[in-house]
Amino acid sequence: xxxxxxxxxxxxxxxxxxxxxxxxxxxxxxxxxxxxxxxxxxxxxxxxxxxxxxxxxxxxxxxxxxxxxxxxxxxxxxxxxxxxxxxxxxxxxxxxxxxxxxxxxxxxxxxxxxxxxxxxxxxxxxxxxxxxxxxxxxxxxxxxxxxxxxxxxxxxxxxxxxxxxxxxxxxxxxxxxxxxxxxxxxxxxxxxxxxxxxxxxxxxxxxxxxxxxxxxxxxxxxxxxxxxxxxxxxxxxxxxxxxxxxxxxxxxxxxxxxxxxxxxxxxxxxxxxxxxxxxxxxxxxxxxxxxxxxxxxxxxxxxxxxxxxxxxxxxxxxxxxxxxxxxxxxxxxxxxxxxxxxxxxxxxxxxxxxxxxxxxxxxxxxxxxxxxxxxxxxxxxxxxxxxxxxxxxxxxxxxxxxxxxxxxxxxxxxxxxxxxxxxxxxxxxxxxxxxxxxxxxxxxxxxxxxxxxxxxxxxxxxxxxxxxxxxxxxxxxxxxxxxxxxxxxxxxxxxxxxxxxxx
Numbered sequence: 072x073x074x075x076x077x078x079x080x081x082x083x084x085x086x087x088x089x090x091x092x093x094x095x096x097x098x099x100x101x102x103x104x105x106x107x108x109x110x111x112x113x114x115x116x117x118x119x120x121x122x123x124x125x126x127x128x129x130x131x132x133x134x135x136x137x138x139x140x141x142x143x144x145x146x147x148x149x150x151x152x153x154x155x156x157x158x159x160x161x162x163x164x165x166x167x168x169x170x171x172x173x174x175x176x177x178x179x180x181x182x183x184x185x186x187x188x189x190x191x192x193x194x195x196x197x198x199x200x201x202x203x204x205x206x207x208x209x210x211x212x213x214x215x216x217x218x219x220x221x222x223x224x225x226x227x228x229x230x231x232x233x234x235x236x237x238x239x240x241x242x243x244x245x246x247x248x249x250x251x252x253x254x255x256x257x258x259x260x261x262x263x264x265x266x267x268x269x270x271x272x273x274x275x276x277x278x279x280x281x282x283x284x285x286x287x288x289x290x291x292x293x294x295x296x297x298x299x300x301x302x303x304x305x306x307x308x309x310x311x312x313x314x315x316x317x318x319x320x321x322x323x324x325x326x327x328x329x330x331x332x333x334x335x336x337x338x339x340x341x342x343x344x345x346x347x348x349x350x351x352x353x354x355x356x357x358x359x360x361x362x363x364x365x366x367x368x369x370x371x372x373x374x375x376x377x378x379x380x381x382x383x384x385x386x387x388x389x390x391x392x393x394x395x396x397x398x399x400x401x402x403x404x405x406x407x408x409x410x411x412x413x414x415x416x417x418x419x420x421x422x423x424x425x426x427x428x429x430x431x432x433x434x435x436x437x438x439x440x441x442x443x444x445x446x447x448x449x450x451x452x453x454x455x456x457x458x459x460x461x462x463x464x465x466x467x468x469x470x471x472x473x474x475x476x477x478x479x480x481x482x483x484x485x486x487x488x489x490x491x492x493x494x495x496x497x498x499x500x501x502x503x504x505x506x507x508x509x510x511x512x513x514x515x516x517x518x519x520x521x522x523x524x525x526x527x528x529x530x531x532x533x534x535x536x537x538x539x540x541x542x543x544x545x546x547x548x549x550x551x552x553x554x555x556x557x558x559x560x561x562x563x564x565x566x567x568x569x570x571x572x573x574x
Contacts, residue, residue, distance in 0.1 A: 074258030076108025086128035087349035100139040101398040132345040149247040152283040163272035175309035179212040204239040233266035248318035322407040365463035370418040378408040478544025489536035496570040541570035
């Protein structure tokens with residue numbers, strides 16, 4: 072790839088960034104980094120009616136948390152700024168009028184009521200109303216009016232839109248990096264609105280003008296924009312510009328595999344669909360985020376990379392650098408990708424094992440009031456022993472509470488299984504054995520206690536099960552001798568005696 076690759080992620084600040092948007096940003100990021108290119112973020116806020124306060128900051132914070140920050144965009148390396156379309160407003164009208172001058176667009180003065188009447192009339196005849204070549208000369212626009220009438224309407228300040236003049240009887244041959252060659256007949260296309268009388272462009276015009284001026288070489292976006300591809304190609308042609316290469320990513324589907332993933336699916340099945348928690352500024356409704364739910368950003372990114380792409384190997388675990396190296400647009404699928412909440416947990420479990428124990432200990436302490444006064448180094452040692460069973464930091468307490476306080480009760484099923492008629496006597500003798508261990512290390516405890524059990528010619532379970540029950544309160548947890556070493560000799564003896572006393 073010889074040209075300098077420039078890609079863009081262009082979200083609208085109409086609410087929190089959906090996980091599908093994060094996937095689109097990720098694929099743009101991976102493609103850019105793969106080709107030593109530039110990842111641009113542009114805020115497409117032309118629809119001021121849907122603008123939501125705080126949404127732009129949320130989008131940027133989400134990308135930063137995911138460790139896929141933009142190279143160029145609002146407040147950063149503003150080579151082609153500004154990067155908010157609302158701040159580029161003055162640009163677009165000139166380009167719209169250029170299209171009128173070259174007979175590629177026209178003024179349309181139709182009222183909403185007039186167009187609605189046209190739709191109803193078509194419906195009564197069993198047809199669908201499309202504003203294009205077959206009826207535009209019969210509607211209220213600069214193609215059907217005289218130049219004098221058009222001038223008069225404009226000078227009178229009548230509301231208008233500028234529509235693209237879609238050609239008649241042409242066949243478009245388009246190319247998509249994911250979907251291959253696409254053929255479209257222009258007769259089925261409508262004359263899309265490019266510019267509104269409120270002085271704001273529609274997505275279509277602003278998108279094309281900005282991509283051209285920002286020298287975007289590849290447009291990688293969601294499948295929902297595929298119907299716009301024909302118009303966008305025609306706009307590039309009408310302006311006399313070289314079009315970028317296009318790639319339309321597959322939809323992210325519900326866990327059932329049917330239909331596009333929505334927030335409602337997450338609420339219903341108990342998983343987030345946003346990277347960060349979002350508090351609606353109008354209603355104060357809280358939407359869960361992957362960060363706040365305890366997911367590591369590395370797990371989220373690794374999972375999202377596999378929604379619509381595969382490396383062509385059996386490897387599933389990739390850090391960001393490995394994803395950049397392996398990413399190939401040729402391996403992006405056309406078919407929708409099913410969202411699997413259990414799979415992202417699987418990834419999170421893996422990345423839990425990769426985390427630094429000291430950092431996990433700090434996060435664990437911050438989450439539990441009981442650990443406030445516990446030395447962080449001790450907590451880190453405990454975390455190291457139990458994190459292989461954890462998926463989230465919130466799992467750590469249930470897996471490790473016995474390191475911080477003695478059992479207050481014993482699991483009934485475990486008690487029944489571990490405690491026999493001779494258990495009390497064996498535990499009393501075990502305390503004597505433990506008292507002989509001067510070098511209170513894991514290895515010394517293991518050697519001494521196992522040698523004693525062997526000498527008594529009894530099954531290991533007769534001692535090890537009640538010992539674990541005494542220390543933990545249940546038949547679970549890491550190596551018994553590791554637990555004893557961590558809590559110390561006296562605490563170990565106290566716990567054994569507590570169980571023995573109650574038998």
